[in-house]
Amino acid sequence: MAEIEALIKALSGHGVDEKTVISILGNSQPEHRQAFRKEGGFFAEDERRFERWNDHHVKLLKHEFMRFKNAVVLWAMHPWERDARLIKEALKKGPNSNSVIVEIASTRSSDELLGARKAYHSLFEHSIEEDVASHIHGKEKKLLVALVSAYRYEGPKIKEDVAKSEAKALISAVKNAEKQNPIENDEVVRILSTRSKPHLKSVFKHYKEIAGQHFEDELDVHLILQAAVQCLITPQSYFSRVLDEAMRDGADKNTKKGLTRVLVTRADVDIRAISDDYRNHYAIPLADKIEAKAKGSYKEFLLTLMARGS
């Protein structure tokens, strides 16, 4: 029975522990497999008296086996193609994946986002903005279209007085939240989608000084709007949060994908900083968490990405 438990464990989580599956299942006799079918929870008793694979579980297993392959394919991809495909996939998946679009639009450099737009033309024969504008319908639409269209200036220059007055505009939008959701407010969208990142850091610094609390702590702020602000000014915190959510027990299919996405897209950029932020926030090193939650080749692949050059 310990073997069945070990087998179930090897097939649950992120990825599959291939070695354990091979050694237990590969070495099993028919009666062992029957016991597994009866105990595992992956099967159900069919009316015609045989233990039948639960279709849903087969699908889940398929995803878990594919996790490694998907990570490899995503990793080898040109960053432009990668971001274009991630956006397309997010659009297909629906509103719950809108945060992925915000993530890509807001955490990439201006030229990286531009590259994604170019690749999108080649891959999908449409522009990102036309697809985002025509497939997204909720309150977030305005902001999302604007974010994917940005080509921000990347120099350090800031105008403090402008930053201050823009902080005030944001405060006013939040105060007015009952009349209009800030995420649809034209000034909010303009400021977040056109200003440079250094400028925005200053805007939110002034926000805290004048309003007395952080923008992210305001109650009436739409989650997507919060995510956008986080991505723009403190991307490492944003990413460590996505990672933590991905590895939580009971995380849904899309949330789980965050683990691959963040590791692969940030391994060459700021994974160390994200790792540090993770440890500060969640009291456990990121690598340790991945070691505990991920399995097999998938786990090894992720840990290898993280450990490169150290």
Place this chain on the structure above:
Amino acid sequence: MSTLTVPAQVPSVTEDCEQLRKAFEGWGTNEQLIISILAHRNAAQRKLIRQTYADTYGEDLLKSLDKELTNDFERVVMLWTLDPAERDAFLANEATKRWTSSNQVLMEIACTRSSKQLLEARQAYHARFKKSLEEDVGYHTNGDFRKLLLPLVTAYRYEGDEVNITLAKSEAKILHEKISNKTYNDEDLIRILATRSKAQINATLNQYKNVYGNDIDQDLEADPKDEYLDLLRATVQCLVRPEHYFEKILRLAINKQGTDEGALTRVVTTRAEVDLKVIKDEYQRRNSVPLDRAVVKDTSGDYEKMLLALLGHGDA
């Protein structure tokens, strides 16, 4: 098609620079010499001349031009000498400033350039003004104008010929509905014009005409005094019939009491290497007089000569 004429045997860059330097020396300026060189070099050649001039004489050619030339002639030579991307960035920036503000120029640049050219203009904008084009447009425009202009200047349209007729039909329907309801600032209406590829928009407008009988232009004529509607109509024109749009700008500039040199200079310098020939043909067709002749009648001196040179008048 371009109207620019470049001599079959182009002098070396060094020679061009020497001649230009000579043109600035002494009491006056040899404007004819400047025209004879700069007005007959393409963008790549002008860029090389500028670089070599700066290396040789330690000063930007544009600075020398600024010192020596004045008024309309200076502006046309300056704009012409700039690299197309820098030129667009310069014009766009000017269009966001209070005394020279122009929603029309912003729209014109956003809609008549190719995706690549608009992108290059945005890059040149970063380099020259240390800000993004969109942050300036966003900050200096408001209301319906901003709603329309921001997506237009940040667009990176797909440029293929593929067209989806079903989509064209459904979007023609949306356009018609919004226009019938007079909701000209509607999100969907703007979305279609600001994000779809030019080929797709063209197909949509054809469907519009097929199904509803009128050109969208006619249906957008509700209120002649409405500036926003004007801009919307011009946007549509720029996207699908830029030569008609530019012909109209030129016609208005020339027919205006006293001539609008700003518009005249802008159209000639920005289109000479693109489609000024087509615009000229359209001008002749519409006004029964060649554009060259209209320019001669309406302008004078070195300014006139420079325009004519860019229009392809006479020899290289």
